[in-house]
Amino acid sequence: MPYNEHSIRKMLPTTYPRKHVAHEIYDALTHFKSLVPLMDRYVYNDGTTKNLMSLTGTIPVMFEEDQTYNIPVCLWIEESYPQTAPICFVRPTHGMMLVGGQYISNSGEVVLPYLEEWKCGECDLLSLLQVMVVVFGDFPPVCMQPHPEPEQAPCWLQFHRHSEVLSKTDGSMYLDLTGEDDLPFQEHETNC
Template identity: 75%
Template sequence: MSYSEDTIKKMLPKTFLRKHVAHEIYVTITYFKQLVPIMDKYVYNDGTTKDLMSLTGTIPVMINDKTYNIPVCLWIEESYPQTAPICYVRPTREMMILRGEYISSNGEIQLPYLEEWKNGECDLVSLLQVMAATFGDFPPVCMQPHPEPEQDSCWLQFQRQAEVLSKADGSSYLSLPRGDGQPFQQENETNC
């Protein structure tokens, strides 16, 4: 879907500086084409929720001469541009967060650019450029390791091969196949 400035402006609640914020979001999504403006509920750490505009999608990041699409979400509060957006890395199910100097364990992005945010000097496009450059040096996510299929425990392997049979008197016995497929001899049977 294509978003015009007017479409974005209509999405924003009246509490925002609608014209300014709509223009900035429009400029941002023309540079970062994989980001989409979405009005959604943001849940604060104290559990309160608020309808906020977010820019959600991926940004291209060069890591070791290869471009990776890093999933991010920028939440824009009503006080924007006086305050910085709240930014997160949003890994897919195949990814995991790499906690580090600029990324918390819950994926919150903690860049000096955000901490030193100045109205009139900082903007969304510059923020995303700083993110892309920083993530190139400090990747925020990686692919989940695909563990080798675990060896079944001895008991599970044993259960798969064994067959529990019942006798007419109500007792049970375990029948195990021999490696060569032949039945065990009578003297090897055990009753329980």
């Protein structure tokens, strides 16, 4: 859905400086097309919740060897914006793992000097996103989760999967082993 300043302003509650916030969000969206403005419930550290505007989606970050990766982020904009900085998080998707460090807390919160030294009138959403792109290029906030090597099933399980207990006509029992190719095992053949 293409957004314009008017549609964004309509999303914002009247408790926000709507014209200013809508303009900054629109400006950010023109440069970062994978972000989406959403009103959603934010949960503070003390457990209280509040409906806040957020910019959610991905930002393209270039790593070594000119590889571009889309880093999932969420920027929460409080009603006191632009006097206060947004609350920013990296949100790993399934298959990703958070890499905590100098600029990312263990909870995924973005901790940048730009946010800590936020100055109304000098700092804005677009500049914040551009700083995140540069910093995340040098210090990646996520990585792919390692996938363990598939283990071969133990011998007894392989035989168990391909075996069947059968009865002979004389009433005795025997074990019929079938290989992975669904053919009976030959004498002295093993799958281990």
